[in-house]
Amino acid sequence: MKNKKIKIARVEADVSQEKLAAMVGVTRQTINLIESGNYNPSLKLCTAICKVLNKTLDDLFWEE
């Protein structure tokens, strides 16, 4: 189950996986894993991603 919401928000912000990774202080592979789904990132990383993309946790990481 892919996380499309992050990818959409990232593309809207016009940043590559590598750029987003640098902005939040992780590697490109970690961002790739999150967008690929089947991954369980830490709260801090989720929060960091939200802040650089101007979204909230509910926007990007909440699943019914």
Place this chain on the structure above:
Amino acid sequence: MKNKKIKIARVEADVSQEKLAAMVGVTRQTINLIESGNYNPSLKLCTAICKVLNKTLDDLFWEE
């Protein structure tokens, strides 16, 4: 920096740390660490806690 929001939500739901831990499938110590702060739980655990307490990620885990 303690996470008061979780503790408040937990007490409102009238469950002990141990009960909440059982409800989300972790140990009491893990819940204790989260409420104590200075901890970085996984997204899945955050989501599980939100669901059993009828809250959202933004409710319990969003800072500023």
Place this chain on the structure above:
DNA sequence: ACAAAATGTCACTTATAAATGACATTTTGT
């Protein structure tokens, strides 16, 4: 006041998020 329940915290172990380096494939721009 007392016992029981709940909480705080410790040391140690186990599971897994995240890092690293690499290479193949896909997408994008000219």
Place this chain on the structure above:
DNA sequence: ACAAAATGTCATTTATAAGTGACATTTTGT
């Protein structure tokens, strides 16, 4: 069509979330 950038994915290592068992302290109910 071509090169460069971006993405997907692998194997291995490192950092840390979470588990386990234990004991001390605090809170709660009677």
